[in-house]
Amino acid sequence: DTAVSQTPKYLVTQMGNDKSIKCEQNLGHDTMYWYKQDSKKFLKIMFSYNNKELIINETVPNRFSPKSPDKAHLNLHINSLELGDSAVYFCASSPGTRQETQYFGPGTRLLVL
């Protein structure tokens, strides 16, 4: 009965490949997020969706394309992976969009070789 789940937990791939990370929340929340945590543990928002609609896009390269098939799912597709994409990617969700507590998934550790 995990609240926010992500798959896969680990992903090791070659430069230039295309990969996807999936996120699901069973909290009934309307808003979902993707954050990137770099090797120095710095966390930064990438995208946010509210009821399947994109509301935040923080100057992320267009190789990254989020997709929200329904409000319980937010997937992240990455084209032409680069070494600098190696990081931990966290999905999160919150009830709405304003000043609300966000609940995080366990993270997906991506390593690009």
Add this chain to the structure above:
Amino acid sequence: GEDVEQSLFLSVREGDSSVINCTYTDSSSTYLYWYKQEPGAGLQLLTYIFSNMDMKQDQRLTVLLNKKDKHLSLRIADTQTGDSAIYFCAESPSGYKLSFGAGTTVTVRA
């Protein structure tokens, strides 16, 4: 992380109190948060404080907020080895997203 600043490291003896400090920039944040990240794990919400409060206590955790100075602190009483982790302070300036500090790595020594 440039809008939220934290010291990077804290070493504390088991049983002592830990105090982690944070400064933020956006006075419009309605809530301020503390998240905990254990090694190899995700972020766990520890506690949060509403901006019109000065203090919030939750078992061993005490959050102090000085809104005038935009200063937030987290005190952990009777620190245990299980408290070793990275602690992130976060504000919610636009309401849509969280802005995190760089995290304070707390090491508890026996």
